[in-house]
Amino acid sequence: MAQIIKAIRGTRDLLPAETALWNRVERTAREVFARYNFGEIRTPVLEATELFARGVGEETDIVSKEMFTWEDRARAASEKPQSLTLRPENTAGVVRAYIEHKLHDTGQLQKLYYIGPQFRRERPQKGRYRQFFQIGAEVIGPASSGSESPLRDAEVLEMLAALLDKLGIPRASAANEYKGWRLLLNSVGSSTDRPRYVAALREALAPVKDRMCPDNQRRADTNPLRVLDSKDEADQAIIDALPRIADYLDDASKQHFADVLATLDACGVPYTVNPRLVRGLDYYTRTTFEFTVDLGLGTQNALLGGGRYDGLSEMLGGPRAPGIGFAIGEDRLILTLLALAEAKAADEGEPAPAKIDAYIAPLSPAQNAAALALARILRGAGLQVEVGDGTFRLKKSFDAADRVARHIVILGEDEVTQQQATVKAFASGEQRKVEFHTLASTLRA
RNA sequence: GCGGCUAUAGUUCAGGGGUUAGAACGCGGGUCUGUGGCACCCGAUGUCGAGGGUUCAAAUCCCUCUAGCCGCCCCA
Structure with missing residues (x-):
């Protein structure tokens, strides 16, 4: 490989x-x-x-x-x-x-x-x-x-x-x-102001820098300002005694x-x-x-x-x-x-993940086309929609749907011929048949 | 750029020379033909970070590299 x-x-x-x-x-x-x-x-x-x-x-x-x-x-x-x-x-x-x-x-x-x-x-x-x-x-x-x-x-x-x-x-x-x-x-x-201060800093550092840590000795030469925010504990007393920028403004x-x-x-x-x-x-x-x-x-x-x-x-x-x-x-x-x-x-427990509005579950591959056509209408209405696949068993569709969506929209042969979808809301467990043309408003609720 | 620690399944981690590498969670399937979540039963997890070396034998020991993390440096 x-x-x-x-x-x-x-x-x-x-x-x-x-x-x-x-x-x-x-x-x-x-x-x-x-x-x-x-x-x-x-x-x-x-x-x-x-x-x-x-x-x-x-x-x-x-x-x-x-x-x-x-x-x-x-x-x-x-x-x-x-x-x-x-x-x-x-x-x-x-x-x-x-x-x-x-x-x-x-x-x-x-x-x-x-x-x-x-x-x-x-x-x-x-x-x-x-x-x-x-x-x-x-x-x-x-x-x-x-x-x-x-x-x-x-x-x-x-x-x-x-x-x-x-x-x-x-x-x-x-x-x-x-x-x-x-x-x-x-x-x-x-x-x-700054060049004047840097010059003063160099002058003040010259006699004391040998007593500082190697990093600060290097800084004293290359970039004296950086000595000021050194974290070295031992050097703090020396740093505290250095001139302050405020006095050079x-x-x-x-x-x-x-x-x-x-x-x-x-x-x-x-x-x-x-x-x-x-x-x-x-x-x-x-x-x-x-x-x-x-x-x-x-x-x-x-x-x-x-x-x-x-x-x-x-x-x-x-x-x-x-x-x-x-x-x-x-x-x-x-x-x-x-x-x-x-x-x-840790204090309040995990927040619930955000879910999309609906998951459309075609019951067999014969409803796949109808499922995508229905999704197109709902998406056009501004809803967030996922579409399953007719090869899934309904049980698997439920599992997949519950993970991502608030509703499952079941689409079998009867639903397509009657132009009514079976809709179940996961939160309430309530299930009913809804006409295709009112589906968007049902799902929005 | 310097020093230290670490690297095993999708994830969190066990295993520290001896056949075929493990757990939990997660994942796939079944019990259950158009109604999930629970339960039970199966199953697959993987170049053990990469390359080289030592050894009869290496995930395990050594070296190099790569990556991540911690500290320094620096900065956002």
Whole structure:
């Protein structure tokens, strides 16, 4: 026998039992985003490698070692091959599209959302896949459209809180032993604040880094900001004594952050300011945030992340266009919802699976044609209908029907000639004959 | 990319050198010819993740690979 072919490492198939939940999550996200006046954007899965090198940052882990990149052959001898990359995130692509389609010329604020697969070549783990799905949104536009306003930051965060609430994920609180979602917020400063802070951090780390763990020694050189969210217990005392970003923000950034917090307070969105929160992508400025959840994710507890990127458009050759956005790890969101459902099932028992309206059981192959014709009419009326096969014994049809449907519609020789179906409702056990032309309304009940 | 654990039926798992690999649930059939769910009786489950090695003999021991999970790294 030939060797079977399997899904490649870090990718997976989602079967109908799972896609039902994925569709519910996506439908809910679309509904919530629409209320906030976001429109959907779909950008290519494939982009020029250059986009991510410039947008996300050459030195980041994502770009330096986690991208699926290859040389696409040149079409002509005179042409150079082009380096292509499977997108590792979607913000760079959205901003590229914003520039390419001159959306800035509308002068309007653009509110865009996307849902789609992203690709990173990491070692797979629970909640971490090589093809994973993100639900994200971006608010971007010329400064004159209000894109820089702290109101936008707060609106995006409030929208996320609304989405998680609507999906039924509880807020972390004393009442539920802090199981639930939690918003962590920080400001990493403007494009001038940050370099000043990083310089100060390097200076403070220089005399103490030898006493830190090897990982932190490496970070101290390559990416000092990452030292801040180190989990190494022994290094915490040193980290606590390091300079804080808040002390390096200029007045405008300080005021901006204070306004974001005040607006969140006014909207009743709970948050925790975490001065150590840093993000792994270079384009972030000012407000950065992360929603964590301690349900079903294990060590990958970041459910979503995002922040402001006031300089990204210019880095990609576009006009000045401040923006803010986020990306939800859809796979992680699903894991969280599954963990919640499991906890609920343990408390209240398994919920009954959703059933379709009817299962049509022809008694012999002679009724097969009539069965499918009847199904066509019922389906046309909007009912969910499955059709059995006349080779089944009635007993088997009952078994098959009870699994998927609320009613069994029995179709024998008599039923076809009389144009009446025998209908039995599984819940009540009640059985009667129903004229074909009133069948749809009977089954709907 | 680093370290650890794991891989047996559709599923959850037993079996840890000795004929033909097991249980439960699930699945197919029958008792029961147009009335299921219960009960009883049959039955099929399978390259024991893949490849190689040790051995008279390997699901079992060893090596390599692959995949999953846990921790790190990183991030969503």
